Amino acid sequence: MAKLTEQDIIGWKGSEDDYMNADQLEFFRERLLQMKEELVINATQTTNHLQEQEATPDPADRATLEEEYALELRTRDRERKLLLKIDSTIRKIDDNNYGFCEDTGEPIGLLRLLARPTASLTVEAQERRERQKKQYAD
Template identity: 80%
Template structure:
């Protein structure tokens, strides 16, 4: 039976059993919580946009349009994050969570705490970014 770990427990982990059942349960719950928060944000945005009132003042209307455009861009980024969360939850189920897609090495608990959807070690991420910059120049 898995015990419920806290963020502090994860940060202070000294055990050899990386990505044990307790770790997986912790990160699965964190991802589920993130997903729920994003879904709540999307619902709030939908309601907010439906409540939009027409305003006769062009300046006010322009400001509202800009606010709505920003809100929609934010929700689009969150939609992409939802897809990443779903694929990360699948990795937990198939046992590949916490390991780098490029090298197979452990990503590390601290990195996963900061970014639970991380799929690369910091080194592999930096290598990809360097390559991307080289080909962009």
């Protein structure tokens, strides 16, 4: 069978028994690997950019540069955490546990996974966790 496209995923009308079949798992594996590759490229570009840093005598320019670098490093730190989540998600695909809610065991849903391939909870379970977190924070 040909590789699935995003349109195939959006228009999927299969049965529950066919949810997370081999073709769907391969589609999401490819999507995750592509995300990972983009993040690694971004990290490499940041490293190169920071190594090209030139000293500037003007304190205002230096402060601006430092702020830009700090923002870039925060972004890369978020991406580093996402890389770990991508690797964890790929392991779930390998173990045939991908696409099912960690809390309820229910299908997460193809559209949610298309929007957020690393999702590990259904929308309802995610909302429940966020409400609980908010209650403890208040």
